[in-house]
Structures are given as structure tokens and as C-alpha cells.
Amino acid sequence: MPTQPNQRRELAAFLRSRRERITPDQVGLPQSGRRRTPGLRREELALLAGISATWYTYLEQGRDIRASDQVLDALASALRLDRHERGHLFRLAGHAPAVDIEGPEPLAAEVAAVPLLLQPHPAYIIGGNYDVLSHNQAADDLFPHLTAADGRANFARWTFLEPAARDVLVDWESEARGLLARLRTLAGRHPGDPRYTRLIDELNAGSPEVRAWWPQYDVQARHGGRKRLRCRERGIVDFAYTAFHLAEQPEQTLVIYSDHQESAE
Numbered sequence: 484m485p486t487q488p489n490q491r492r493e494l495a496a497f498l499r500s501r502r503e504r505i506t507p508d509q510v511g512l513p514q515s516g517r518r519r520t521p522g523l524r525r526e527e528l529a530l531l532a533g534i535s536a537t538w539y540t541y542l543e544q545g546r547d548i549r550a551s552d553q554v555l556d557a558l559a560s561a562l563r564l565d566r567h568e569r570g571h572l573f574r575l576a577g578h579a580p581a582v583d584i585e586g587p588e589p590l591a592a593e594v595a596a597v598p599l600l601l602q603p604h605p606a607y608i609i610g611g612n613y614d615v616l617s618h619n620q621a622a623d624d625l626f627p628h629l630t631a632a633d634g635r636a637n638f639a640r641w642t643f644l645e646p647a648a649r650d651v652l653v654d655w656e657s658e659a660r661g662l663l664a665r666l667r668t669l670a671g672r673h674p675g676d677p678r679y680t681r682l683i684d685e686l687n688a689g690s691p692e693v694r695a696w697w698p699q700y701d702v703q704a705r706h707g708g709r710k711r712l713r714c715r716e717r718g719i720v721d722f723a724y725t726a727f728h729l730a731e732q733p734e735q736t737l738v739i740y741s742d743h744q745e746s747a748e
């Protein structure tokens with residue numbers, strides 16, 4: 484529930500702006516003569532959401548009333564909000580945003596293609612919970628078995644639960660500690676989000692290091708740096724890696740590796 488008048492005004496303005504962008508045709512309602520304002524009328528949106536028109540009007544007037552998760556869900560569906568708009572609606576209403584936890588995070592096709600364009604440099608895009616959303620063949624070669632038998636690819640899961648990781652990551656303990664600290668930082672932004680809780684439970688169940696380190700509450704931001712990796716054909720190689728946050732999905736990160744030895748030649 485919004486507790487501050489300015490937050491209630493923001494919620495009212497957001498609802499109004501999204502209501503006005505939807506035409507009756509888009510939701511299967513008949514046109515009924517001329518309209519003074521674009522989009523749906525308040526009573527039409529209330530009907531679609533299955534709530535009282537008077538109560539919805541109070542929301543758009545910025546009154547100090549409580550909207551339940553169920554009502555916000557119904558409004559988000561009726562307004563055809565995308566994932567980010569839906570989260571914004573929940574935050575304005577004073578709730579933790581309800582997250583769509585089924586399936587991978589959305590990734591535009593043109594963004595997913597970027598690691599492929601960077602071949603032969605190892606590159607991948609990871610989501611907030613370290614799901615690998617896109618990667619190229621060079622990354623597959625550098626991090627063997629990154630994609631599990633069930634088709635899932637998650638860098639945290641690979642680091643702690645894939646035996647090959649301890650051979651590939653020459654400085655495994657420091658790398659693993661840093662990754663876990665970054666995962667805790669990101670999980671803290673999504674309290675109760677099952678995408679994170681399921682992953683953390685899985686890591687705790689399968690890794691004694693996670694069970695020992697997670698209670699230490701180390702936190703860290705994502706960053707670039709250098710990493711020593713053991714390659715199958717070349718032995719230990721010193722890589723520099725750079726992390727870029729995607730403009731439209733700031734928790735999604737493009738990571739690119741470059742070989743210091745190749746750069747010097």
C-alpha cells in the first residue's frame with residue numbers, strides 16, 4: 484500500500500497512462516461513440532480486471548487505499564503490462580514486485596546474437612541469477628559442460644557443482660567466493676524470488692563450500708578483471724574479462740574474454 488502522497492500520485496498517473504494507451508478493439512470491447520479521452524474508460528478497465536469501478540477510480544484519484552496482490556495482478560493483466568511495467572506497478576503500490584519465475588529471462592534476438600558475433604573471443608550473457616542466456620562456441624570450449632544434460636546453463640551452478648570447474652578455474656576458491664558474494668548481492672534485490680531461492684537451495688545442497696560461505700554474508704558488485712583459466716590445448720592462460728550491463732535489462736550482463744598472450748602478439 485502506498486504510504487506517501489507522492490507515491491500514490493505516481494501510481495495514479497501510471498495507471499492512467501497505461502489505461503489510455505489501450506483501445507477497446509484491443510481487448511474485444513465494442514466502440515461506443517466518440518470518446519473524450521483516448522483508450523479505455525475507467526469502468527471498462529474495472530470490468531476487465533473484475534474489480535469495482537468506484538474502487539478503481541479511487542486508485543486513479545490517489546486515495547490512500549490498499550491494493551492486494553490479486554488486484555494488482557488483475558490490473559496488470561487487463562492493462563497488458565510487460566514484466567518491467569508490472570514490477571513498477573507493484574513497487575508503486577507498496578508491494579514487492581511479483582516476478583514471472585517460469586522460464587528464462589526474456590532476451591531479444593538481436594541481443595542474443597551478440598556473443599555469436601564476438602567469436603572467436605569467448606562471450607556470454609548472464610541473467611541476474613547467473614542463468615546463461617546466450618553464449619558462443621568459444622565460451623563452450625573454455626567452460627566445458629557449461630550446459631548441463633537437462634539443457635540448463637547457469638554459471639553459479641557450473642562453478643560449484645560441475646567437477647570440471649575446479650580444474651578450469653585455476654584460482655577456484657577466490658573465483659567461487661567472489662561469484663557467491665555477487666549472487667548474494669543480486670538475490671538481496673529480489674527477496675523471496677524463487678528463481679534465486681531455488682538456485683541457492685540447490686547450491687547449498689550440493690556444495691559444502693556454499694554451506695560454509697553463504698552465512699558469511701559477503702557481498703560484491705559485478706565487475707571485470709583478470710582470470711587464470713586452464714585450457715585443454717594451451718594449459719594455463721591469463722584472460723582479461725570485461726562486463727557490460729545491458730541498457731534495457733541492467734541485471735543482464737555481457738561478459739567478454741580476451742587472451743593477454745594473443746593481444747601482445
